Amino acid sequence: MWRSVLKSLLVLAGTTVAVPYVIASVSSVLYGWGERKNKVRRTLSPFKVIAFSYTLLQMMQIKLKYIPLYIQWKRFYSLAKPSQVLKNLSYGRHEETLDLYLPETRKGNDNIPVVIFVSGGAWSMKNKEMYGLLCSEMANKLQVVVCCPNYSAYPKGYVDDMIQDVVDCLCWINENVGDYGGDKDQLMLIGHSSGAHLCIMAILELLHDDILNAEDLPISESVAPQIHFEESHYKREESNGHNLDGSSGSSGSFCVLNDNGEKKDSLEASNTSSTYEMLKKPEADVMEESVAAGYVKPMMDSDIEKVEVGQGESAKQGELSESKPSTEDSNVERRPAESEEEEVGSEHDSVITVRSNDRQRTLVDIGKSVKAIIGLAGVYHIGDHYEHETSRGVEDVSCMARVMYGESHFDRFSPTRLCHSLSRGVRLPKIVLLHGTKDYVVPESSSVKFCDVLRDLYVDVALHIIPDCDHYEICLDLMKSDRKFYQPVMGIILQTAKSVLSDK
Numbered sequence: 001m002w003r004s005v006l007k008s009l010l011v012l013a014g015t016t017v018a019v020p021y022v023i024a025s026v027s028s029v030l031y032g033w034g035e036r037k038n039k040v041r042r043t044l045s046p047f048k049v050i051a052f053s054y055t056l057l058q059m060m061q062i063k064l065k066y067i068p069l070y071i072q073w074k075r076f077y078s079l080a081k082p083s084q085v086l087k088n089l090s091y092g093r094h095e096e097t098l099d100l101y102l103p104e105t106r107k108g109n110d111n112i113p114v115v116i117f118v119s120g121g122a123w124s125m126k127n128k129e130m131y132g133l134l135c136s137e138m139a140n141k142l143q144v145v146v147c148c149p150n151y152s153a154y155p156k157g158y159v160d161d162m163i164q165d166v167v168d169c170l171c172w173i174n175e176n177v178g179d180y181g182g183d184k185d186q187l188m189l190i191g192h193s194s195g196a197h198l199c200i201m202a203i204l205e206l207l208h209d210d211i212l213n214a215e216d217l218p219i220s221e222s223v224a225p226q227i228h229f230e231e232s233h234y235k236r237e238e239s240n241g242h243n244l245d246g247s248s249g250s251s252g253s254f255c256v257l258n259d260n261g262e263k264k265d266s267l268e269a270s271n272t273s274s275t276y277e278m279l280k281k282p283e284a285d286v287m288e289e290s291v292a293a294g295y296v297k298p299m300m301d302s303d304i305e306k307v308e309v310g311q312g313e314s315a316k317q318g319e320l321s322e323s324k325p326s327t328e329d330s331n332v333e334r335r336p337a338e339s340e341e342e343e344v345g346s347e348h349d350s351v352i353t354v355r356s357n358d359r360q361r362t363l364v365d366i367g368k369s370v371k372a373i374i375g376l377a378g379v380y381h382i383g384d385h386y387e388h389e390t391s392r393g394v395e396d397v398s399c400m401a402r403v404m405y406g407e408s409h410f411d412r413f414s415p416t417r418l419c420h421s422l423s424r425g426v427r428l429p430k431i432v433l434l435h436g437t438k439d440y441v442v443p444e445s446s447s448v449k450f451c452d453v454l455r456d457l458y459v460d461v462a463l464h465i466i467p468d469c470d471h472y473e474i475c476l477d478l479m480k481s482d483r484k485f486y487q488p489v490m491g492i493i494l495q496t497a498k499s500v501l502s503d504k
Helices: 002-031 039-043 046-065 067-079 128-142 159-180 194-206 208-216 336-340 363-368 382-391 415-420 445-456 473-479 486-500
Strands: 085-091 096-101 112-118 145-149 182-192 273-279 304-311 370-376 430-436 461-466
Touching: 046 067, 067 128, 067 473, 085 128, 085 159, 096 128, 096 159, 112 128, 112 159, 112 194, 128 145, 128 473, 128 486, 145 159, 159 182, 159 194, 159 363, 182 194, 182 486, 194 208, 194 363, 194 370, 194 415, 208 363, 363 370, 370 486, 382 445, 415 445, 430 445, 430 473, 430 486, 445 461, 461 486, 473 486
Parallel strands: 112 145, 112 182, 182 370, 273 461, 370 430, 430 461
Antiparallel strands: 085 096, 096 145, 273 304
């Protein structure tokens, strides 16, 4: 009998050890990054196997948790009427599609503001249908047109292709949204996770020419930046051997094709302030319905604790280095050999390569029509996030490093690093960052560090830390008003809309 029990225990122990190793090995073979060195040793590392197994259990728990909500959003999207949502409108060079959500009731006949929601998904998933409930709820609460685009997720595209898609979406809105009752001059970007990263990168690209114009402005000794322009962060002569087939090739130039004509006038630094907010636990009465005078009444002082972290002061722009014009044809498919011959670029070079069809409005003009960006649990420093992925045992399975063209290019696509080298007083839209304290997918330090960099630039930025909120609740709870974090998150979105979008 004892021998039988001992044998059963040994089999159980062996299975407990063997199954995680088998799962980790199979996952690496199917989804792993083949170009990484010491791949086998890394895959079989005990720490990695344990961390990866724990991450899988977390993912399974999340999927089970959201099964009821999954059924609801699938049903909503399939039954949505044309008066609620216009589906699969084609846009952009990559033949992607977007949905437009319209409010059920309209106040007046004037065009209303437009919100663009860019979904997350680790740069590898596109499923705009999943966010139908969220976008419809937002359209009705804010009284806006909500645009939800798909973009060229990996492996169809790389990070520059996705940034290009967000820019193309904004250009499409500039040219077409008026036909659907939207105001092209009143835009607000909202992104979740990797979508928040793409929103920030897109606005930096749209305002690229405007930022470069700062090179003509002298630096005042009293406000000279403490952060100096840094030399190129990455030598692109090797590209880590990654095959770049499938990319649009726009990353090969990393510079804007300038057909804007003369440069704009010098930038003027504005007085802005940064706000750090620690939200209390959500209560039912945090948010009130929209009123005729605006989108929503301000949240009560008792609902949030505000700590002023900095007051902006007038500052003149420092110098930024000029990027070289591109001679690449963006429509030509990139060949693998070309990745080894790319020229060295700096973090101030642009990624996008197309212009708006509206010759009266440049990309800078379109960028300035974006009045605010709201980032929900966003990734803003690729290097830091890669280290976090390593701690969770998923750095090889995750496609992030491949999407970014390898570790040597992480800084090039990190908003925190890019903004770190800009001059004080750079004119960016209002930026609102939200993050939950229980976010194990993207740690809250991502938003905190980015907020600190923006504050040093005198950008109008606010950071909201939401207790007990995880990576998914901060976004998916916006789908239904009875969910736990709907009130605090939607309340912040409504306040931001009221503060930056004109009430006509």
